[in-house]
Amino acid sequence: MTTIKDVAQKAGVTVTTVSRILNNRGYISDATRQKVHAVMEELNYQPNEIARSLYRRKSNLIGLIIPTVAHPFFSELSSYIEYYAYEAGYKILLCNSHLDKVKEKEYLDMLKRNKVDGIIMGSHTLEVDDYINPKLPIVTFDRCISNDIPYISSDNFQGGKLATSLLIERGCKKIAHISGNLNLSLLANKRYEAFIAEVNNRNVEHVTVQTEINVFDSKQYEKLIHRLFEEHPDIDGVFSSSDNMAANVIKVCYRLNKNIPADVKIIGYDDTMVASLLVPQLTTIRQPIEEMGRLAIELIIKQINQEEVEKKNILPVKLIERETT
Amino acid sequence: MTTIKDVAQKAGVTVTTVSRILNNRGYISDATRQKVHAVMEELNYQPNEIARSLYRRKSNLIGLIIPTVAHPFFSELSSYIEYYAYEAGYKILLCNSHLDKVKEKEYLDMLKRNKVDGIIMGSHTLEVDDYINPKLPIVTFDRCISNDIPYISSDNFQGGKLATSLLIERGCKKIAHISGNLNLSLLANKRYEAFIAEVNNRNVEHVTVQTEINVFDSKQYEKLIHRLFEEHPDIDGVFSSSDNMAANVIKVCYRLNKNIPADVKIIGYDDTMVASLLVPQLTTIRQPIEEMGRLAIELIIKQINQEEVEKKNILPVKLIERETT
DNA sequence: TCGCATATGTTAACCGGTTGACATATAGGC
DNA sequence: GCCTATATGTCAACCGGTTAACATATGCGA
Structure with missing residues (x-):
């Protein structure tokens, strides 16, 4: 595995310089920048996001807990959620609870251990809801758990x-x-x-x-x-x-x-x-569905950025009359 | 955030002891084990998986790249993949490429930066395939990229x-x-x-x-x-x-x-x-579909464990005659 | 009483990258 | 010739765990 040290050594600079280039901080000459980028290219270097996450205390991960992605509603919703998450630089950890209480709890714990930046809950079998760490951004679909946790639902x-x-x-x-x-x-x-x-x-x-x-x-x-x-x-x-x-x-x-x-x-x-x-x-x-997915990501990110968010988000529905009525 | 140090301090032991308990190594008395577990409970301590991943050089993440999870075939496949991954202690990072070349490449790079332990590729728009790091376990669906990369397909x-x-x-x-x-x-x-x-x-x-x-x-x-x-x-x-x-x-x-x-x-x-x-x-x-999903995880995990895997995995199909013929 | 299994502590390095504090050097403007 | 912006280096701490090496203490069986 090539590390930042390998890059620094090969480019004849220090890791500090490489880090500065990676993070656009401080003064860097064009020559050095190009040189380092060339070396990164040559060594096929990719900064280790795990190390970065550890230091920054930010994983850029969002956990998504739904009953099952095999259900058309959740599959479409998930596809939008993933889309908007990616747009904003976040990744989605997919969790299918199958509406199983034990699994749902295990997934919640797992997501916390993995330090996700937020959780989108579309599965609600748990009655006791106080297990939810109030500091962890959460958005729920279709359920009002408490007054603190924003939820999204259609009307x-x-x-x-x-x-x-x-x-x-x-x-x-x-x-x-x-x-x-x-x-x-x-x-x-x-x-x-x-x-x-x-x-x-x-x-x-x-x-x-x-x-x-x-x-x-x-x-x-x-x-x-x-x-x-x-x-x-x-x-x-x-x-x-x-x-x-x-x-x-x-x-x-x-x-x-x-x-x-x-x-x-x-x-x-x-x-x-x-x-x-x-x-x-x-x-x-x-x-x-698309708007619900988009909004879920928006609300999670606002919470991550410590912004205030609307708790109650009821989106309008629409009658689509086709051939069965 | 409660760390292993907080637990150690509160329990009156050293971090080494707590770590030993967490990882079941060395000698630990029942009394100490219980005491530490009680403290972990009390502080609601969850070991930071990011820190563990960094040290162990293993993230327990598997990247899944598909055209879109909104398509029924991929949504069902994803649901099985996630199921068997979870059974084996792995988590799924969901990536919808929308068959977009640029996105597919970006997702591949992203997954590498995030040090996933393996990648399941169900989207194949890229022609140049040498970008794939040969050391990273990969399984593809429905495409034979090279003789080294195992693929799964039905007949x-x-x-x-x-x-x-x-x-x-x-x-x-x-x-x-x-x-x-x-x-x-x-x-x-x-x-x-x-x-x-x-x-x-x-x-x-x-x-x-x-x-x-x-x-x-x-x-x-x-x-x-x-x-x-x-x-x-x-x-x-x-x-x-x-x-x-x-x-x-x-x-x-x-x-x-x-x-x-x-x-x-x-x-x-x-x-x-x-x-x-x-x-x-x-x-x-x-x-x-279920077997394809199960096998994908099996092949990834075998590769992670350095085991030999069958490269060509063609599963049988079956004619299901219903009412349209 | 010796030896060993058990139980815990001490210390420090390590994973890979980030950052702050501070030093040093060069070039250009005034 | 001095000041300042630019450019890079040095060093060490830090994120939160893991682990190896070694020390120490206790209790029990032979």
Whole structure:
């Protein structure tokens, strides 16, 4: 491994000079600068970022904890997060918790041991939240942990309301809502609240089913939806809390020879790529995924720079009406 | 920040003793061990992994360079890679090159500066490959760079053959192949070779279209496919080099009132989640994504441990026949 | 009582780069 | 000829752990 000493020696200068060149400090003549750069090129020298991190007490690492990057929503979000992190000179440590409490805690500890400069939390299975070091910049997605920790979320209540009222306006008489785990205190559950509020307000028959995120087991989802339609054959509208789940609903309807949107109207959530890949194309509530990713990095970096940040960041959602309603 | 010194002082021992406890070396009495652990607990001490990495010259980091984690194939692959890396005590640095030459090179340099223990390359836009430090463990996906660098790939030729011959057996008279960029020297292009071989062998009319990966622009894909059917209205079979692209084909067929599979038979590639989420469910060639991810980590770790590894790792593919053929 | 296993301390070097304090030297302007 | 900006060197401490070498002390079995 070539070190700064090798470079200094070969260039006939001291490590101080090389360091000055690397960090643009003090006076350096053009001749020396060029000479040193040539040697660095020749030796293929790359300054050891670990050593730098140690001294500077800054790793330029951001930890990202999500349920799983295999889920379209998180995969798209991660891609934006990584993009904006890189733009700002940060690197992303990827952690898939699989919504496993133990793993989530282990990842948190691991990230702290590795002295990440900040953590983006998109997985929330832990109840006790005081384990979080208050000095470490954190941003959470979709959950308000405490008043100190900034969170990013889209307007879930509005999303739930838009979705539900669209179905009602389109004439649905009995609407099913397929939600995530309502026991986790996630802001996404406001979609459920809005659903209930809207449906009660308009006096529409309704039913709710809870599910867990498990992208790799769509069979299980199908069964669940099948049972739902068996128990409630008169369902004519489904508001699904994710596009993936909505895709499964479409699949089951197709099997049951229910026409979409004539017999059953379906609306998804997120507006991930799958929504527009499906046939019929899925009506859905668009979360501003890119903006959410960009903002997460912005909030982390502001915290790193000791700037004040807005704690509550609710971004607008948008109804994207396609072919399933 | 609490350091090992703080722990030592508070516990009334020396840093050497604390270090011995942390690393399980030398003789330590139960009493001391418990005492020190209690203090670590109390001070919420986490050893600084950056300092450890520096001394040990081992970061336990693995760099992952892929086109984009937003693409279902890479998102699923990444999720497995991260899983098996974590199992083995490694962390993943995520890099999305977006198939941009400059970015890919910058990421490579960045990973070297950060002293990752190994690199998994799933993005290959660079022609000059000698920039790769031969001492740094590398595994590539889908590309044979040199005889020294182990690569993982599924049996693309076999996959292309299976797909093409299925379409022919199902009676297709004119088959379109939608491939990736054939100018990049990717092993995935063997699918194209197999397609051509098979179609010539059986004397079937055919046409090929090249595309670039750009998950976020499915509109553009639609146009492309639309044009394809306009220019060749008699196409009755499509072999698409990814499930996502196949989904777009389904969509266009639906618009053009072509019945699937009666008028047009479609086969995809990868068997990502979307394949079974679609209606009709997509016939496809399954790549063993989990095994590919697991193997990537295994090969990296073996190289880190100076063990010999198989250079050529071609995993079997499998035809998954569903509803589009 | 000797010897050895056990238990802990002392000291200092090391990983690779950064930085502050201070010294030294040259060249150009006034 | 003095002052100052420019250019580089010397030296050592520091970031937070790890480790080798050696010292010291205790307790127990033979």
